Amino acid sequence: MDAQVKFSLRDAPHEMIERAVKVRAENVNVFYGAKQALKDVNVGIPERGVMAFIGPSGCGKTTFLRCINRMNDTIAIAKVTGRIVIDGENINDRKVDVVELRSRIGMVFQKPNPFPKSIFENVAYGPRIHGLATSKSALEEIVVSSLKRAGLFDEVKERLHDAGTGLSGGQQQRLCIARAIAVEPEIILMDEPCSALDPIATARIEELMEELAKIYTIVIVTHSMQQAARVSQRTAFFHLGNLVEDGPTDVIFNNPKDKRTQDYITGRFG
Amino acid sequence: MASRLSAAQRRRIRIRERIIESALFLAATSSVLVTGGIVFVLLYESAAFFEHVPVITFLTDTVWTPLFADPRYGIMPLLCGTLVSTLVALAVAAPLGLTAALYLSEFAGPRVREFIKPTLELLSGVPTVVYGFFALLFVTPILQKIVPGLPGFNMLSAGIVIGIMIIPYVASLSEDAMRAVPQGLRDASYGLGATKLETAVKVVLPAATSGVAAAFVLGISRAVGETMIVAIAAGTQPNLTLDPREPAATITAFIVQVALGDLPHGSLPYQSIFAAGLMLFLLTLAFNIFSFWLRARYREVY
Ligand SMILES: Nc1ncnc2c1ncn2[C@@H]1O[C@H](COP(=O)(O)OP(=O)(O)OP(=O)(O)O)[C@@H](O)[C@H]1O
Ligand SMILES: [Mg+2]
Numbered sequence: 001m002d003a004q005v006k007f008s009l010r011d012a013p014h015e016m017i018e019r020a021v022k023v024r025a026e027n028v029n030v031f032y033g034a035k036q037a038l039k040d041v042n043v044g045i046p047e048r049g050v051m052a053f054i055g056p057s058g059c060g061k062t063t064f065l066r067c068i069n070r071m072n073d074t075i076a077i078a079k080v081t082g083r084i085v086i087d088g089e090n091i092n093d094r095k096v097d098v099v100e101l102r103s104r105i106g107m108v109f110q111k112p113n114p115f116p117k118s119i120f121e122n123v124a125y126g127p128r129i130h131g132l133a134t135s136k137s138a139l140e141e142i143v144v145s146s147l148k149r150a151g152l153f154d155e156v157k158e159r160l161h162d163a164g165t166g167l168s169g170g171q172q173q174r175l176c177i178a179r180a181i182a183v184e185p186e187i188i189l190m191d192e193p194c195s196a197l198d199p200i201a202t203a204r205i206e207e208l209m210e211e212l213a214k215i216y217t218i219v220i221v222t223h224s225m226q227q228a229a230r231v232s233q234r235t236a237f238f239h240l241g242n243l244v245e246d247g248p249t250d251v252i253f254n255n256p257k258d259k260r261t262q263d264y265i266t267g268r269f270g
Numbered sequence: 271m272a273s274r275l276s277a278a279q280r281r282r283i284r285i286r287e288r289i290i291e292s293a294l295f296l297a298a299t300s301s302v303l304v305t306g307g308i309v310f311v312l313l314y315e316s317a318a319f320f321e322h323v324p325v326i327t328f329l330t331d332t333v334w335t336p337l338f339a340d341p342r343y344g345i346m347p348l349l350c351g352t353l354v355s356t357l358v359a360l361a362v363a364a365p366l367g368l369t370a371a372l373y374l375s376e377f378a379g380p381r382v383r384e385f386i387k388p389t390l391e392l393l394s395g396v397p398t399v400v401y402g403f404f405a406l407l408f409v410t411p412i413l414q415k416i417v418p419g420l421p422g423f424n425m426l427s428a429g430i431v432i433g434i435m436i437i438p439y440v441a442s443l444s445e446d447a448m449r450a451v452p453q454g455l456r457d458a459s460y461g462l463g464a465t466k467l468e469t470a471v472k473v474v475l476p477a478a479t480s481g482v483a484a485a486f487v488l489g490i491s492r493a494v495g496e497t498m499i500v501a502i503a504a505g506t507q508p509n510l511t512l513d514p515r516e517p518a519a520t521i522t523a524f525i526v527q528v529a530l531g532d533l534p535h536g537s538l539p540y541q542s543i544f545a546a547g548l549m550l551f552l553l554t555l556a557f558n559i560f561s562f563w564l565r566a567r568y569r570e571v572y
Pocket of ligand 2 (some may be wrong): 061062063191
């Protein structure tokens with residue numbers, strides 16, 4: 001069982017705050033065919049808050065993120081070993097219902113990927129398949145509140161039945177976030193959610209993450225060090241499939257233990 | 271910046287470009303011209319036909335007997351034959367073709383797919399005469415055991431076999447459309463906790479609507495234009511009925527039956543072939559326009 005672990009949070013740097021580990025990776029290895037993409041990764045992700053994963057391209061950030069909701073299952077050649085423990089349960093166990101697991105974990109992708117359906121139908125998709133709404137009005141309520149929490153409602157309230165693919169890139173990404181939170185997940189995984197967006201759209205998403213982190217556990221992969229510093233309380237650094245170090249964001253950025261982390265932070269490689 | 275080519279060289283290049291462009295233009299337009307020529311002949315001969323038979327009679331008369339001593343030219347029986355056999359074919363090919371496409375695109379592993387898809391496409395290489403006899407000698411006897419009193423020639427058997435014939439078209443084209451759906455949409459659906467089936471039916475299929483519709487329309491066009499199977503298995507007697515258990519001739523069956531006999535050029539029965547052909551042309555044109563509209567209406571934006 002996971003003990004309560006102390007995490008130092010950036011907004012309270014001088015005291016250690018008790019916070020449960022929501023997700024713990026134990027000796028996680030991932031292979032794509034013969035190629036090993038992750039090597040013995042051990043890391044804990046605290047409940048409620050934002051944890052950032054950084055590292056050079058190809059180091060395994062996306063691969064790690066996709067371990068948390070077992071999306072690697074959908075890749076035929078991918079093989080995952082080790083334990084991923086969420087709320088005390090090893091999700092790599094064969095008994096685990098993947099579909100149920102994924103309904104508890106939202107995912108936002110690098111490229112906005114709204115369904116070619118209306119804005120309404122995009123958000124209603126998850127609640128529909130999980131039977132979360134018992135009536136039409138309940139469904140509408142879920143859709144509206146999800147869009148509101150994603151900060152998109154005011155921009156689209158007049159055209160809920162227009163195609164979601166007709167929105168701007170930043171709006172599409174917020175639609176994808178609304179779609180993810182509509183099923184009330186506990187964890188939200190975001191894989192470079194702002195990489196296709198301009199600074200203004202990025203700022204909106206970052207604001208939104210801060211808001212969402214009050215309720216959800218957010219795991220974000222980002223190439224932008226500034227973004228990691230702005231939004232996260234904890235940061236982990238990956239390099240060539242190894243988790244080099246993790247810790248409070250301010251420590252990782254200001255006082256990293258490992259030379260590789262330091263080189264990456266200061267822009268010497270990657 | 272100074273040009274490295276002399277004026278004469280540049281002119282030569284320009285002329286060569288012109289010539290190549292014109293050659294390409296001719297190649298591209300020749301197919302349009304041929305189509306235009308065919309339509310012209312159809313219209314020209316049909317116009318002569320419609321001088322003797324009013325369009326209204328052609329469309330509303332319920333008897334088609336151009337070769338009788340007392341000829342009647344009502345296209346309705348042939349149209350019904352075509353319609354019924356096509357509908358039966360579609361009832362067979364749409365569910366089977368769609369299911370096969372969904373399976374191949376979303377569920378089958380690469381090894382299974384590499385085996386099934388070429389096999390399926392091989393089916394479209396079977397000559398339609400073979401299908402015709404398959405319908406007449408194999409399917410009809412089986413149907414006769416199930417449907418009491420089924421005559422030896424009937425549209426049901428012909429339609430079913432046409433359906434089997436067009437399954438590869440429908441399945442193969444639909445599968446292409448489904449596979450063109452970006453992986454990101456499937457990931458989004460799986461990420462929300464959807465099952466494979468939910469993802470296939472609620473995300474992939476709707477996203478591939480226009481391609482699937484195009485596949486259906488192509489299948490329908492094939493069914494409408496199919497000749498051998500209906501001529502062999504459904505008979506060549508024009509019959510005004512919507513009952514698939516009855517024998518009936520289709521437009522194509524009539525054309526092939528009559529065109530093989532030696533009709534004098536310019537005679538009314540000769541021209542009736544063109545009128546029937548025009549009808550067929552308009553029918554397929556309507557389907558194509560419909561598919562065009564479908565595609566515009568449900569155009570995917572990924
Ligand atoms: N589906 C796959 N099949 C085979 N190899 C893969 C697959 N996905 C990722 N890899 C390999 O695994 C390694 C880690 O990839 P991953 O996508 O996790 O990197 P990343 O850190 O997310 O990189 P980026 O920052 O560029 O997104 C890479 O070497 C990559 O080539
Ligand atoms: Mg990545």
